[in-house]
Amino acid sequence: MPITPLSSDQLYRTSGLKQLPTSCKSTKHLEPLDKIVGQERAQQAVEFALSMKEKGYNIYALGRNGLGKRTMVLRHLSRQKENSNGRTLYDWCYVVNFDDTRSPKVLTLPAGTGLKFKKQIEKLMLKLSKGLPLAFDNEMYYTRADKLKNQLAAKQEEALVQLTEEAKTHSIGLSISPQGNYELVALNGEEPHSEESYLMLSPEEQDSMQAAISSLEAKLRGIVRKITEWEDEYSEKQQKHDEEVAEEVLSLAFAKLKENYKDQANVKAYIKAMHKDILDNLDIFLEESEEQAALAYASMSKKMPRRYQINVLVAQDSPYQPIIVEETPNYHTIFGYVETATYKGTVFTDFSLIRPGSLHKANGGVLMIDAVKVLEHPYVWDGLKRALRSRKLSLTSLEREVTLSGAISLDPEAIPLDVKIILFGDFATYKLLQQYDAEFTELFRVTADFEDRMPRTDESEAHYAQFISSIIHSNKMLHCDRKAIARIIEFSSRQADDQNMLSLHSVDTANLLREANYCARAVNANMIRVSHVEQALANKENRICRAKDDYMQSFVNGTTLISTEGKRTGQVNALSVMSTTDYQFGAPSRITATTSFGDGQVFDIERTVDLSGSIHSKGVMILTAYIASVLGKTDKIPLSTHLTFEQSYGGVDGDSATMAELCAMLSSFADQPLRQDIAITGSMNQFGESQPIGGVNEKIEGFFDVCNIKGRKNSQGVIIPVSNIHNLMLRPDIVEAVRKGRFNIWAISHVNEAIELLTGIEVGKADKKGVYNPKSLLGKAQLRLKPLYKEKS
Secondary structure (H helix, E strand, O other), X not given: OOOOOOOHHHOOOOOOOOOOOOOOOEHHHOOOOOOOOOOXXXXXXXXXXXXXXXXXXXXXXXXXXXXXXXXXXXXHHHOOOOOOOXXXXXXXXXXXXXXXXXXXXXXXXXXXXXXXXXXXXXXXHHHHHHHHHHHOOOHHHHHHHHHHHHHXXXXXXXXHHHHHHXXXXXXXEEEEOOOOOEEEEEEEOOEEOOHHHHHOOOHHHHHHHHHHHHHHHHHHHHHHHHHHHHHXXXXXXXXXHHHHHHHHHHHHHHHHHHHHOOOOHHHHHHHHHHHHHHHXXXXXXXXXXXXXXXXXXXXXXXXXXXXXXXXXXXXXXXXXXXXXXXXXXXXXXXXXXXXXXXXOOEEEOOHHHEEXXXXXXXXXXXXXXXXXXXXXXXXXXXXXXXXXXXXXXXXXXXXXXXXXXXXXXXXXXXXEOOOEEEEEEOHHHHHHHHHHOOOHHHHXXXXXXXXXXXXXXXXXXXXXXXXXXXXXXXXXXXXXXXXXXXXXXXXXXXXXXXXXXXXXXXXXXXXXXXXXXXXXXXXXXXXXXXXXXXXXXXXXXXXXXXXXXXXXXXXXXXXXXXXXXXXXXXXXXXXXXXEXXXXXXXXXXXXXXXXXXXXXXXXXXXXXXXXXXXXXXXXXXXXXXXXXXXXXXXXXXXXXXXXXXXXXXXXXXXXXXXXXXHHHHHHHXXXXXXXXXXXXXXXXXXXXXXXXOOOHHHHHHXXXXXXXXXXXXXXXXXXXXXXXXXXXXXXHHHHHHHHOOOOEEEEEOEHHHHHHHHHOOOOOOOOOOOOOOOOXXXXXXHHHHHXXXXXXX
16 A cells, blocks of 8 residues: 655644634743743752751752753742741851960841841950040049059058168168169169278178178069069959940940840840950050051951951841742852951951852852852862861861961861752752762762753743743843744744654743844844744754755765666665764665675774764664565575675764665665655564654754755655654755645554655565565565575585
8 A cells, every 4th residue: 555645734833822812923922931841840859859858858959951940940949938947047156265266256146136146246356445544544544543653652662661670770772773783782872882991891790781781672572573463463452443434435436235135045145245345455545556456357366356256247137038049050159258457568357358259148048059060160169068067167277288287277166058959050060969979879869850842832832922921021022923923932942853742942942032032133023933044943043954965965966976866776865964063964864775796784984983973883783674574584595795885984873774774785686776756764673663853943944055056857755754753843945845745744653654655666575484475575585585595505
C-alpha cells in the first residue's frame, strides 16, 4: 500500500488562544503573571526546603541557564508574608571587648534597632565629651582637689619638720639634692661642714655625728615610705573624687539608655561594661591638646574613643526575611572582611573596620548564588560548607588562612547563622559536586529540578500569554496584539522541538519580545504586531546564519556534490545537523555504499579513519545485524560493503543516518537505484523499526533549501520516522509548498517503507524456506547473491 505524504496541517500547529476571551485584543488586557508557569515540581521543592528548620535543607536549583530559575524563586519569596519562615530577625553589631580588644564581641539587637542604638551611643559620647570636662573645670572640684593636696602637703611637712628639729639637736641638717633626694649633712654652726672643718673634729665627735646620721637616716627612710603611702592614699582619694564627680555625670547620662534596654540582657551588660570602662579611662575625655585627641582617636591604644562606637554590621530595614542575590561570590563578599586604616604612617585595624558579607546580610533569610561562580573562587566552597555545618559565621582573615605568617589580626566572636542557601547550576555541576564532595548531599538535601518544557494546552497557552504580558509590563515595552501573542507561542513550540510542548526557556522569549519591540518602535508602530515578530526572527536569523550561508554556497558553486533528481545505485541523500555556538541548521549530505565479493563484513570508512563517533558506529552495527537477519540467516553474506559519508572531513556521530545507510547498502546488494529527489533521516533498531531523531525541523528545511538551489521538483521530499511527527514546526514556506503539493514529507514506521519509496519496488517477505519473491527488492538481492554462495563454497 503506497505511503501517503503528511498533510500541511500536520507540519505546524498554530495557536488559537482559545482560552483567552475574544475581548482580549492585546497584552494590555491581560493581567501579568506573577509566577513562572510549568515549574510546579521545582516550586514545591523550594517551598518544602524553606519550611524545614533543620540543618542541611539547602537547595540546589537544577536546570539550564535561561529557564527563569532565579526569577521563579524571587517571585515565590516576594509573596512570603512577614516572618513567614518562623525565624526571628536581628540587627547584628560588633562592639569592643573591653577585656581583649583583639576579640570583638557580637551585640544582638531586635530587628530595626541597631542604627537607633548606634545613634544613641553617639549622642551619649557627644554629651560626655562636653559634660565631663565641665564637671572637672569648676571651683567646687578645684577646692576639693586643693584640700586633698593640702592635706598631703601638711602631713609631709609635719613629718619632715619633726625630723629636722631632731636633727638640729645633733648638729645635723636635712636638705634636698639637685636630683630631688633628701640628704642628712653634718652642720658647722648654721652651714654644712666642709671637708677640712670636718677633719678638724675629734674622732669621738666624728663617730658621734656618724651614729646620729645613721639613726636619722633610718627614721628618714621610714618617713619617705610614709610619704609614698600618703601619696598613694592621695591618688586613690583623688581618683575616687574624680570618679564621684564623673559618676554624677555618667549616672545622669546613662539613666535613660539603661532604662530603654533593661530587658535586653546582652545590651544591658554591654552598657554596664562601657560605664565602668569610661570611669577607668576618664582621661580620654579630658585631653587638652588637639594633637593628642586626634592621636587617641585614630590609634589602637586602649584610650581611643572609637572603642565606644557601635559597628552595625547588619541593620534590618524590613519585617520580611532578607533575600540576597550575590553576583560576585568571592571570599570577602560572602564572608565579610576586616579593613585596615592608616594614620600618620601607622597601619591599624579594630572592630569598627569589620565589614559584612552576603551571609551576614542574608542571616535569617535566603542567599542565592551561582554554583559555578562559587567553585571558581578559591576557598569559598570550603568556607560555605564550614559555615553551614557549624551554623556559625566566623569572620577570619583569609590572609591568615592561606599564609604561614602570624600577622596580627582580629578574632571576632562568631555570629549564629540561620540561613537557607540556594545554589543555581546545571546538571554537569550537580553531578560533579555529588561525585567529588561527600558533604554536598548532606548540606544540600533538596534538589529543585526545573523543567525545560511544559505541555501545550489551551490553558497553558493562556498562561503563556500572561507570561508574555508580564515581560512587556516589567520592561515597559509596546503591547502585543493577539496575533503576535500567538506567533510567540508558536515560536516557543519550535524552541521546544514539539508541537505539543512549550519551551520554558524564558530568556529566548524575552529576547524575542525585546527585538520585536525594537522593530515596532523603529517604524513608529503603536503595538507589536505579527509582522514585527517575524522581522525580529528574520533579523536574528540573518545575524547568526553565516555558517549556514557558507555551507549552502557550496551547493551553489558545486563544491559539495548532491543530486536532487534522478536515480542512483548505492547512493542516498542523508540529513544531519550542524551547530555553531547559538545556531543549528540542516546539512544534507550524500551516503554511498559499494559492495564486493567477501565474507559479509561492513567496513565503516568513517570508523576506520577515526572520524566516527561511538553512537554512529553502534548504528552501523545495528544495520549490519538487520541485513544479516534478512539475507544471512543460513550463511554469511558473500559480499563486503564499504560505507561512507561523502565529503565528510570533520567527523560523524549520531545514529540518525542508520536508515539511510541501510537503504544505500540494500540498493548496492540488489543493484537497484534509489531516488535522489528524496532525502531520508531516522534511526532504526535490529528489527528495522524506525526510531525518532533530533533536529527534524532543521533537517527538512536544509534539504528544502538545497532543492531550491538545485532546482525545484514537485516529487521532492523527505522521509522521517513517524515518531517525529509531533516534533514538526516547519517554516511557513515549506508548509505552503506541502499544501500546494510541491514538496512531500513521508512518515514511516519501518525501514521497509523507506526502501519502497526510494526504489519503487516492494521489499518482499520471505517464505518458510527463507526465499523472497524474485520481483521484490530482497528477492533481487537474493538472486544476485546466489551465484556468489556457490562460488564461495
